[in-house]
Amino acid sequence: MTASVSIRNATKTYGPFKALDDVSLDIDAGEFIVLLGPSGCGKTTLLSILGGFTTPTAGSVSIGGRDMTGVAPARRPTTTMFQDYALFPHMRLVDNVGFGLRMRGLPKNERDDKAMGFLNLVGLKSAARKKPHELSGGQRQRVALARALAVDPDVLLLDEPLGALDLKLRRQMQDELKAIQQRVGTTFVHVTHDQEEAMAIADRIVVMNQGKVEDFGAPAEIHMRPKSLFSAGFMGEINFLQGRVREAANDGARVETPVGTVVLPAANFTIRKPVPGDDVTLCIRPEHFCDAASHSAVRLGEAHITASAFFGTHFRCHLAPMAANQLSLVAHMPQASAVRPGERIPLALDPSGVTALAVA
Ligand SMILES: Nc1ncnc2c1ncn2[C@@H]1O[C@H](COP(=O)(O)OP(=O)(O)OP(=O)(O)O)[C@@H](O)[C@H]1O
Numbered sequence: 001m002t003a004s005v006s007i008r009n010a011t012k013t014y015g016p017f018k019a020l021d022d023v024s025l026d027i028d029a030g031e032f033i034v035l036l037g038p039s040g041c042g043k044t045t046l047l048s049i050l051g052g053f054t055t056p057t058a059g060s061v062s063i064g065g066r067d068m069t070g071v072a073p074a075r076r077p078t079t080t081m082f083q084d085y086a087l088f089p090h091m092r093l094v095d096n097v098g099f100g101l102r103m104r105g106l107p108k109n110e111r112d113d114k115a116m117g118f119l120n121l122v123g124l125k126s127a128a129r130k131k132p133h134e135l136s137g138g139q140r141q142r143v144a145l146a147r148a149l150a151v152d153p154d155v156l157l158l159d160e161p162l163g164a165l166d167l168k169l170r171r172q173m174q175d176e177l178k179a180i181q182q183r184v185g186t187t188f189v190h191v192t193h194d195q196e197e198a199m200a201i202a203d204r205i206v207v208m209n210q211g212k213v214e215d216f217g218a219p220a221e222i223h224m225r226p227k228s229l230f231s232a233g234f235m236g237e238i239n240f241l242q243g244r245v246r247e248a249a250n251d252g253a254r255v256e257t258p259v260g261t262v263v264l265p266a267a268n269f270t271i272r273k274p275v276p277g278d279d280v281t282l283c284i285r286p287e288h289f290c291d292a293a294s295h296s297a298v299r300l301g302e303a304h305i306t307a308s309a310f311f312g313t314h315f316r317c318h319l320a321p322m323a324a325n326q327l328s329l330v331a332h333m334p335q336a337s338a339v340r341p342g343e344r345i346p347l348a349l350d351p352s353g354v355t356a357l358a359v360a
């Protein structure tokens with residue numbers, strides 16, 4: 001089963017402190033949603049409000065169109081999978097997975113059949129008679145997922161479920177988690193502070209900071225068109241360039257920056273339409289510096305390479321623009337280009353990759 005989730009103006013205060021500050025979100029049935037943000041931003045608080053373990057100070061949650069106010073965790077159509085996914089050590093995997101079904105009074109043969117089906121889903125059918133201590137960390141994590149799904153929640157809430165795994169296993173489990181979610185179609189709400197994990201698994205990411213939602217959208221949308229400086233910075237390496245709008249028309253605007261003038265399409269301005277005199281911050285990902293010969297490039301004079309390192313697919317370079325050599329920009333240069341510290345190169349931007357944010 002699967003259900004939509006609607007959060008309306010949810011706030012949670014502890015004394016004068018706001019752990020969650022007026023959060024409203026609409027999640028579609030069957031979506032894989034990731035709550036992303038630094039430690040203490042309110043991700044777990046929001047998850048816990050959805051699961052019914054924390055009561056919001058203000059606001060409400062509805063799941064599948066049903067108001068959850070006053071509904072106890074066990075009576076909600078949700079299951080929570082915690083990072084510390086304690087399996088019962090003395091029980092075989094099939095009994096661990098069938099535990100919730102036993103609590104619901106399902107006869108043994110029916111719950112064994114169902115548990116075997118979910119062990120099959122996570123690739124552990126042949127290990128059904130093993131005990132948890134005979135498994136690797138990744139396998140135990142898969143059993144916990146099978147156990148959580150076996151009770152057929154409409155919404156599965158996952159609190160840093162991959163947090164205890166090493167990086168390689170974590171990446172592998174991300175792919176598996178995504179594939180399993182697509183197969184079962186259950187709505188997943190997953191908490192992490194790992195931006196790469198969010199990009200790898202989410203249909204849509206909620207970027208949170210200090211109890212508020214800073215951004216909400218598909219991974220590519222948030223990466224390409226962040227709606228706040230915090231979101232831009234949290235979603236990977238980025239350069240910020242201050243500028244002022246000099247001319248604006250319906251289809252775009254001319255922005256003056258310390259390294260030269262950049263003409264940007266109107267769609268690259270988030271929040272609102274630019275007008276002359278607006279102060280903006282241009283957000284430029286390292287991969288959006290480009291070959292000055294490309295016909296769409298915005299040319300910005302030359303820059304000194306002050307440092308470069310080889311990263312397999314590209315060189316990561318620090319650049320000091322000639323027009324403003326107090327600035328340090330990070331750019332990714334193609335693998336084929338011979339880039340060495342001390343060299344001068346033409347500085348050029350692909351304008352489609354630049355986002356202009358209004359300065360508050
Ligand atoms: N019971 C509580 N009493 C007081 N403050 C709390 C309580 N629970 C959470 N907080 C505070 O609320 C804020 C948000 O906590 P929350 O656990 O939601 O953050 P988080 O984003 O999940 O962080 P992490 O990634 O470290 O788990 C934190 O500053 C935390 O200290």
